Amino acid sequence: MTRYNTLIVLFASISVLFSCQKVIELDLKDSEPFYVIEGVVNKDSLVHTILLSKSKTFSSDNQFDNVSNAVVSISDDLNNVEVLSEVSPGIYRTSNLLGQEGVSYTLSVQVEGNSFTSTSIMPMQVILDSLIFIPSSFGGEGGKIIVPSRFDPPVIQNNYKFDVSISRFKENEGWVRDSAIMIQDDEFSDGLFTQQPIFGTIGSFLPNDTCRVTMSCIDQNVYKYFFSLDQNDGGSATPANPISNISGGALGYFSAQTKQTIEVIVPE
Numbered sequence: 001m002t003r004y005n006t007l008i009v010l011f012a013s014i015s016v017l018f019s020c021q022k023v024i025e026l027d028l029k030d031s032e033p034f035y036v037i038e039g040v041v042n043k044d045s046l047v048h049t050i051l052l053s054k055s056k057t058f059s060s061d062n063q064f065d066n067v068s069n070a071v072v073s074i075s076d077d078l079n080n081v082e083v084l085s086e087v088s089p090g091i092y093r094t095s096n097l098l099g100q101e102g103v104s105y106t107l108s109v110q111v112e113g114n115s116f117t118s119t120s121i122m123p124m125q126v127i128l129d130s131l132i133f134i135p136s137s138f139g140g141e142g143g144k145i146i147v148p149s150r151f152d153p154p155v156i157q158n159n160y161k162f163d164v165s166i167s168r169f170k171e172n173e174g175w176v177r178d179s180a181i182m183i184q185d186d187e188f189s190d191g192l193f194t195q196q197p198i199f200g201t202i203g204s205f206l207p208n209d210t211c212r213v214t215m216s217c218i219d220q221n222v223y224k225y226f227f228s229l230d231q232n233d234g235g236s237a238t239p240a241n242p243i244s245n246i247s248g249g250a251l252g253y254f255s256a257q258t259k260q261t262i263e264v265i266v267p268e
Contacts, residue, residue, distance in 0.1 A: 036064055037109060037116060037252040039092075041074065041099045042259055043125060048074065048099065050084060050092045052109065055251060066090025070111035077104040101125060105256040107246075116248035120219055122256035126150055126158055128215040131264050132195065136204035143204030144266060145197045148215060154191030159223035160184045161216045161257075162198050169208035178202045181230040183223060207268045216259040221245035225253040 039050035050072050053064035072092040075081035078100075084092035099105075101124050109116040129151065133144035152158055162182040165175045180200035189196070198213075205211055218226075228242040244251055 035250040041256040118246040118254035120256040125258035163214040167210040222255040
């Protein structure tokens with residue numbers, strides 16, 4: 001068998017999909033509020049956004065307070081550094097820092113006497129080859145599940161995050177984003193052409209729906225963050241204390257990543 005042999009991994013449910021992952025125990029506490037940092041550096045972009053907010057206790061609502069007047073900077077191992085501008089409360093943005101594969105980026109946040117840092121190395125991009133659709137038993141007659149197709153480069157570890165949106169053919173609601181956390185690694189697909197379904201809150205797609213999928217290549221620490229967050233409650237915000245790649249006691253994540261988007265009409 002050569003490294004180009006096809007691996008088709010078709011899981012019947014989310015529980016089976018993650019059954020081979022080690023469950024990370026979370027220590028959920030009704031503690032004092034934490035700072036929450038969420039941000040990315042994207043390949044080939046000069047503009048990158050960091051969100052800074054403050055959490056509430058675990059028993060409170062999940063509406064975080066945005067935090068202003070922080071000093072936020074991003075540097076790389078090519079000796080480039082930029083102090084971000086606060087474009088609106090709690091939203092900080094670069095204007096001239098190029099995202100590049102293989103480069104290490106370090107985030108620094110200084111706020112109210114606190115200091116937080118995080119480093120992420122942008123992986124080499126894996127190309128999302130295409131999207132195929134297979135019949136689904138969850139969405140009624142004609143329902144289909146998305147299957148991203150890609151060749152996973154051998155030897156190196158690769159981790160993926162997917163964002164999915166749908167525009168229903170028979171509805172006039174515009175684009176609706178799937179709220180689920182959809183991640184995959186290459187533990188069983190290293191060096192293989194891989195077709196592995198992704199499952200989200202949308203469920204199945206119907207013929208003539210328009211489907212938009214963005215695949216991001218993320219580093220292992222960011223993958224661990226989203227995996228632990230999914231084990232927590234499956235939400236997209238930070239409810240308590242998932243595993244963060246940010247030092248200094250803040251919640252959230254900082255990700256240097258590549259991303260690619262494909263948009264297709266679901267076939268009959």
